[in-house]
Amino acid sequence: MSLPETFHALYLEKGEGGPQVQIGEVPASVLPGGEVLIRVAYSTINYKDAMVVKGIGYRIKDFPFVPGIDLAGTVEESACPDFKPGDEVILNGYGAGELFAGGYGAYARAKGEWLVPVPDGWTARDAMAVGTAGVTAMLSAMELERGGITPDSGDILVTGAAGGLGSMSIAMLSALGYRVVAATGRMGEKAYLESLGAAEIIPRAELEGGPDKPLMAQRWAGCVDAVGGKTLAAVISSLDQRGVIAACGLTGGNTFTASLIPFFLRGVRLVGIEGGHGLIAERREAWARISRTLSREVLDSMTTDAALGDLPSLADEMLAGRIRGRVVIDVIA
Ligand SMILES: NC(=O)c1ccc[n+]([C@@H]2O[C@H](COP(=O)([O-])OP(=O)(O)OC[C@H]3O[C@@H](n4cnc5c(N)ncnc54)[C@H](OP(=O)(O)O)[C@@H]3O)[C@@H](O)[C@H]2O)c1
Incomplete structure (x- = not known):
């Protein structure tokens, strides 16, 4: 036709x-x-x-x-x-x-x-359940890997956890063997976030005010951030030595002010993720990895x-x- x-x-x-x-x-x-x-x-x-x-x-x-x-x-x-x-x-x-x-x-x-x-064995509906949110989540996981962050490096923080990108990131990172900490404004979704693979749930209020000082206690080896704004500044100050942040979203603000000290004293790395554009070869690799990593049961849930x-x-x-x-x-x- x-x-x-x-x-x-x-x-x-x-x-x-x-x-x-x-x-x-x-x-x-x-x-x-x-x-x-x-x-x-x-x-x-x-x-x-x-x-x-x-x-x-x-x-x-x-x-x-x-x-x-x-x-x-x-x-x-x-x-x-x-x-x-x-x-x-x-x-x-x-x-x-x-x-x-x-x-x-x-x-x-x-x-x-x-x-x-x-992907083979997948439907068009499955593909849209993944969508740009899922591609961005996998590109973020690949960026953490590229930065040398492995499941042995420590906890990975996911902000905006109950949303699309957050849910996808929790499911994929936990399937890849990482211990995931989910930050959410919806503590009532604890059971849902755990069912996706989150090991620990923290209230987003812990982060959304920004950091109290340039160097806070080191809490995370990496982060997939869907929120931006002061939350991102708080994450930068709380990352482990040579930690990696995949900056994806701006639901909490599209600008931020942060100290440069964590970059110079802890070698913190901040990487932008272009989930809607970028190299097609990378995106095809991301889709191949999604189809191998993400359980259809978890996707449906x-x-x-x-x-x-x-x-x-x-x-x-x-x-x-x-x-x-x-x-x-x-x-x-
Ligand atoms: N870089 C890229 O290529 C790319 C690709 C996809 C998405 N994004 C961006 O990523 C973000 C999330 O997208 P999405 O599709 O996952 O949206 P979504 O499903 O609406 O999820 C956003 C989540 O952010 C949290 N949130 C909302 N308002 C907030 C606020 N004022 N302060 C702090 N947290 C807040 C909420 O999570 P909790 O209720 O759990 O706190 C919400 O569920 C958006 O900014 C989007 O533009 C970027």
Whole structure:
């Protein structure tokens, strides 16, 4: 089946007080150029998606605009030798849902060089349960390894623990043999976080005020940080000698002030993780490792299902920090 003149989508239209969310048909002309046409089956919601859907922090120029930074589906047409009709593929980021039409529509178009095959034995839904959050979690784990942090090095802190990136990081790091300490504002989710593999749960209030002094007691060999702001400054001051922080998120603030002393006296290393862009070879490696590392049982336990029509309320919940784990969006339902 080739591309119809219009297709079903959740899209943004220009409105008085900012973009307005609508659900209905959009013209096929909203799709960007690209060698591969994909029939989208599933997408998901990431923090970035919530911001786009709510018109926060993004200046959309061309309407109607289809958000959704992640998608998985079946190749319909391909001018790229690496993919043929019928192949199941994943797109994470590269501007989808931010700069051009993304995963909240029944069709998408992309460059072949951005696509990753759905891992053997996995479904498109599984792939979206992982999403950019999961890719970022694995890229973070790979960065800790690159920095020489092994399970014998000590505890790994995961902040924003009950969210998507946090849940993914706990599950993957514990499966890789690390002892994971989860920092959360939702102590009521203790049992959930333990079920993912967290060995210890601490209240995020311990960190969110920032450090009292440049060098605090050394507590963690590494950290995957989804929060940023003062929390990140507190982690920098509490890291072990030559510890590594994978800086991923900004739910607690997109700037921070920190002392340089831990960098000079403890050799602390702060590494940024580009989960939405970056080298495709690294991302394909991340997907291969995810499919070997992450138990499908654990993945299912952190995932809920929803439809396009649920996205506006899910975006509100996500920005308020109330979504637990991952949400898969059935684009066809
Ligand atoms: N670097 C990348 O490429 C990349 C990729 C994916 C995501 N991200 C970023 O990572 C962050 C998390 O994304 P996500 O998809 O996991 O979002 P999410 O599911 O909404 O999780 C965010 C979590 O952060 C914590 N949190 C929320 N508001 C907070 C606040 N004001 N202060 C401290 N903690 C707060 C909450 O965890 P608790 O309730 O457990 O405290 C919340 O569940 C976002 O900033 C996102 O943009 C970056």
